[in-house]
Amino acid sequence: MTKQCVLCSKTFVIEPDDQVFYDKIQVPAPKLCPDCRLQRRLAWRNERSLYLRQCDLCHKNILALYPTNSPYTVYCHDCYWGDHWSSFDYGRAIDWSRPFFDQFVELYSSAPHAAAYNDNPENSDYVNYCYQAKNDYLVFGSNFTENCYYCYHLDSCNQCVDCLNSDHLELCSSCVDCSHCYNTHYAQECHNMRDSYFCFDCRTSADCFGSTGLRNKQYVLFNKQLDATTYHKQLEYYLAKNSSEQLADLARQLRYKVPQRPAMITKCEQSSGDHLQNCSNAQYCFDSAELTNCKYIIHCTPKAFDSMDVYGGGVNIERCYEFLTGYGQNLRFSMLCWKSVSNLDYCMLTNFAHDCFGCFSLRNGQYFILNTAYNQSDYQKLRQRLIKHMQNTGEYGEFFPIDRSIFAYNETAAQLDFPLSSKDVIAQQWSWTEAVAMITGQQTADITSYPQLARQTSAGLAGEIFQCQQCQRNYKIISQELDFYKKQNVFLPRQCSNCRFHNLYKLRSGYHIWQRQCMCTQTGHGHHGLCMTKFETTYSPNRKEIVYCESCYQKEIY
8 A cells, every 4th residue: 555644745655564563553554654754753862962950859960851941840860760759640631622642742741851861870970861871971872881982872882982883892982883893993884803993894803904895804904915014014104194084085995996785684584674683574674683573673672573663672572663762562652661561652751551541751550541540441441532532633643743842853863864954844843942052162272283193192181172173062082081092092083072973973874775786797706797686775876885785795705
């Protein structure tokens, strides 16, 4: 069945298997295309826009997702999860004369909000969407990290700076989509690497520089094999005589000459997307592992079953739909529910709860609607009546609309993957803010007056305030950060952490799939002339990379 998206007007297809899923969980087919559905969910996820303010309960200074002029009540981590307030106090009866979303807005406008979304943090006040962060600073969307700075979507990493979408790294910096690496820097798509710089798609190698497509190699510089002595001399020469941008450009030019695989999909069956591991029947999924019968899933690991349209989850989620961040079973049109939850509809920040509808900041609840308790029989009757009411108002079956988001569009992850101008956002009647934290004009030193390589500078640099060479925002290099740069022999940053993050994020291909044909013309690959194999890839046709089908890629690299 073909439908037209009510937001962007593009046509999209409801496959028979999609309809089977919708029927199984008893929801209507969506009105928005997959991209617009993702954009809508991400417009509720503020990961990186943090503000200094006071907790509205204990009044201590905190870092929060909400500025001081926010209309919401905001509690610090200890107060929010403490026993000094009750979510039941904010319950209200259903008003059958008004749309549901209007009533939900009133609920979340009165009940307390968490300053940030973290679980078990230790000495990590400046993090968000993190689980078991220890001694971290400005780390977002990460689990089991320690002594990490300015990182995003990491898992099980230690002593890393400016890394994103990676796991099991130690003493690494500026790594994107890497895993199981040690002392590796400015790398992308590298795995089991050690003591290397500026590499792409290299595996099980050590002491490599500026190279692409290596397997089981050592002492390789720009894909040329060297002996150990020559390699180390050349390494020091390139680091001393070039900037990080110049070296990245040299490595990039080599990368354009080496074939790339269409997608990073490992040990998967009947799956499409990118950065997938151990999946079965996972369609249009990204950055996930151990998915079974899933579609439109992003950042779910490990294990998800029979779910669609989920961003940020895992730990055996099942039958979830239009869900944002958390894990559980039968979670629909909900977000930020991750502690012992099941059978939730239109709930937000609801934990230790099941069989609830339209609840906010609820804890320890069963058979609640709008934070009001009912017995099981009344709850089931009211739930069905409320669903019919929402069907009549055109609300049921859709995630919370963007114009009701508690955050401005440019504060959220939507601006990262679906960037819009303020004019475009306001034209949609969505919220935009000019108050995103940014300090300028207070620099005390010029970063360009210092040597680019950290080992060549003095220790006094750590107390200075610099101006970002890209956006003019002020930033500091904290002492732990400077020690890392010197010890690991890497470059001093000349951009603020926000610009560094955006520059790294742009290296990724994104969440769109293109239909392409293999570009291989090599002899001995089982074809004559141009390979005719067609495949799905996240590399758009207008990019410079040479993209082979999986078969030709394996024959070329191995």
